[in-house]
Amino acid sequence: MNRFFRLLGAAVLAALAVPLAAQQEVPMRGNTPVAPQGIKIPPLPDAPVRYETAEGQTIRVSVYARGFRNPWSMAFVSDDTILVAERGGAIKAVRNGVVDPKPLSGAPAARGARLSGTDLALHPDFDRNRAVYISYTKPLDEKRNTLAVARATWDGKGFTDTNDIFVGEGGSGGPIAFGGDGMLYVAHGGGDTQNPKALGGKILRLTDEGKVPPDNPFVGRADSRPEVFTMGHRTFLRMAKHPLTGAIWQIENGPNGGDEVNILAPGANYGWPLVSLGRTYGGPWQGPFTKEGFRDPIIYWMPAIAVSSITFYTGDRLPKWKGDVFVSGMRYGEIPGTGQLHRILINKNLEELRREPLLVDLRRRIRDVKQGRDGLLYLLTDEADAVMLRIEPAE
Numbered sequence: 001m002n003r004f005f006r007l008l009g010a011a012v013l014a015a016l017a018v019p020l021a022a023q024q025e026v027p028m029r030g031n032t033p034v035a036p037q038g039i040k041i042p043p044l045p046d047a048p049v050r051y052e053t054a055e056g057q058t059i060r061v062s063v064y065a066r067g068f069r070n071p072w073s074m075a076f077v078s079d080d081t082i083l084v085a086e087r088g089g090a091i092k093a094v095r096n097g098v099v100d101p102k103p104l105s106g107a108p109a110a111r112g113a114r115l116s117g118t119d120l121a122l123h124p125d126f127d128r129n130r131a132v133y134i135s136y137t138k139p140l141d142e143k144r145n146t147l148a149v150a151r152a153t154w155d156g157k158g159f160t161d162t163n164d165i166f167v168g169e170g171g172s173g174g175p176i177a178f179g180g181d182g183m184l185y186v187a188h189g190g191g192d193t194q195n196p197k198a199l200g201g202k203i204l205r206l207t208d209e210g211k212v213p214p215d216n217p218f219v220g221r222a223d224s225r226p227e228v229f230t231m232g233h234r235t236f237l238r239m240a241k242h243p244l245t246g247a248i249w250q251i252e253n254g255p256n257g258g259d260e261v262n263i264l265a266p267g268a269n270y271g272w273p274l275v276s277l278g279r280t281y282g283g284p285w286q287g288p289f290t291k292e293g294f295r296d297p298i299i300y301w302m303p304a305i306a307v308s309s310i311t312f313y314t315g316d317r318l319p320k321w322k323g324d325v326f327v328s329g330m331r332y333g334e335i336p337g338t339g340q341l342h343r344i345l346i347n348k349n350l351e352e353l354r355r356e357p358l359l360v361d362l363r364r365r366i367r368d369v370k371q372g373r374d375g376l377l378y379l380l381t382d383e384a385d386a387v388m389l390r391i392e393p394a395e
Contacts, residue, residue: 032281039337041363044387050394053343054356057320057393061359064378064390067099068092071380072117073238073309074388075132076373077154084380084388085118089136091159094388106159108150110136113172115235116189121176123208130154131208133184137172138164147171147188149210165210169199177239180246184208185229185264187236187250193272194232196224201272203239203250203264205229217267232270232294238309238368239264251307251327254278255286256334259304260297261327263350268295277302299344299352305329306339308382309368315375317393328366328379339365341379359389 027034048062070087077083082094089110090103110118116137123131130153138148147168152159166186174187183205190200196218204227205216218224235253242249248264258278262270271294276286290296301307309328313321325344332338341358359366359379367382377391 028282033334035334035336037336039335039363041337044362044364049362051358053358054354055320055345057318059318059391060394061362061389061391063387065094065097065099065388066385067101068380068386068388069384070117070382071367071386071388073119073368074370074378074380075120075122076370077122077126077132078156079373081156082372082378082388083120083132083154085120085134087117088112089118091118091120091134104158106152106162108134108136108148108152108162108164109139110173111139111145113137113145116172116174118173119175119238121178121184124178124182132159133165133176133178134162135173135176135186138167145170145172147174147186149176149184149186149206151208151210166204166206171200174236175238175250177241177248178208179205179241179248182208183213184210185239185248187233187239189236193234194269194274196221196228196231199225199227201231201233202228203230203233203236203248229266230264230268230270232272232274233262234272234276237307240310240312243312243314249310249312249325251310253306254301254304256281256283257302257304258286259301259307259329261299261307261310261325262295262297265295269293270295270297278304298350299325299327301329303333305342306331308366309370311370311377313371313377315371317375318377318391326369326377328369330365330367330382337363339363339381341366341369 048060051059071084072087073085075083080096085091091107093100119135121133132152132154134150137145148164149166151165152162168188171189177185186204188199192198193201212226218228219226237251239248239250250262256279258276275291275294277300311326313324327342330339340360342355344355345353365382368380372378379389
């Protein structure tokens with residue numbers, strides 16, 4: 001009998017060893033697997049492309065504008081003009097689909113950063129005061145940078161009266177957005193995410209003049225910074241105001257998987273690096289998926305799509321998508337050449353019902369998605385020779 005169990009144990013071990021022995025040796029760069037490069041990126045079609053989508057919303061996708069170098073964000077300042085900020089700091093104007101190659105005057109002097117870029121937000125009363133907010137990487141000297149937010153006035157040709165209203169503590173340009181409360185939300189990168197006395201890994205809440213609102217959740221506490229609104233965040237990408245509740249929805253990259261959409265709540269802690277829905281890049285899980293005292297995401301990805309921007313569709317031109325959340329992605333499952341746009345249907349309780357990947361066949365890194373003043377969706381791809389795409393109904 002003992003011999004039988006020994007033989008059985010040996011057989012089990014041998015069976016387990018076979019798949020392990022069959023695994024490929026993956027080249028590593030430090031603790032990170034080197035991404036494969038086997039997918040060739042096809043050229044964008046010259047003519048508009050028609051798509052049948054899941055909700056019966058038939059769309060047509062076309063190139064609206066060309067001539068960007070790694071664009072990061074866009075803002076719609078009039079019916080015929082879109083501002084586009086590039087990762088390197090330049091801000092260009094697109095007028096009726098034509099890109100002015102000369103950067104706009106009056107923008108703050110920014111330094112390009114690898115994992116962040118220049119973000120744009122319009123003041124809630126922009127049509128009256130013409131105020132544009134610019135989050136950027138501010139050079140302090142030849143080597144040191146910091147996050148900064150400037151306020152400028154758009155005069156139709158460039159920026160005037162450009163002044164910093166907030167200068168952070170290191171890091172680089174982070175996403176900004178105005179909430180339904182009229183406050184400016186600023187994502188401050190950095191690694192000290194669980195320390196309330198540091199700004200890194202936090203989302204800050206400021207007035208439109210860069211001051212601390214008296215109702216911020218940590219005001220008056222000696223153990224916390226008064227600017228902090230939420231904490232425990234990893235890599236910030238973008239934020240957007242919910243059109244009905246006015247709350248800020250925020251997206252961030254997980255490590256290997258675990259990309260998140262979070263609804264920001266005053267004083268909430270979102271857990272990084274103590275909890276995560278992703279793996280470390282080397283393979284093991286980052287940590288527990290959830291833990292008491294930390295706020296869970298309402299939408300997540302495993303594998304990740306390398307989330308890059310978020311917007312809500314509120315227009316009438318694409319009626320079967322009204323109320324849906326759109327999240328752009330740079331690559332799926334750590335594979336280059338797999339960028340896509342996700343449409344997510346949520347119910348009245350803000351719970352996900354279903355999601356649909358779009359534009360997968362274009363194989364483009366999609367950096368930003370926003371609704372234009374015309375009720376159509378616009379997207380920026382992320383390449384050295386990038387384009388702006390437009391999604392419209394296929395009538």
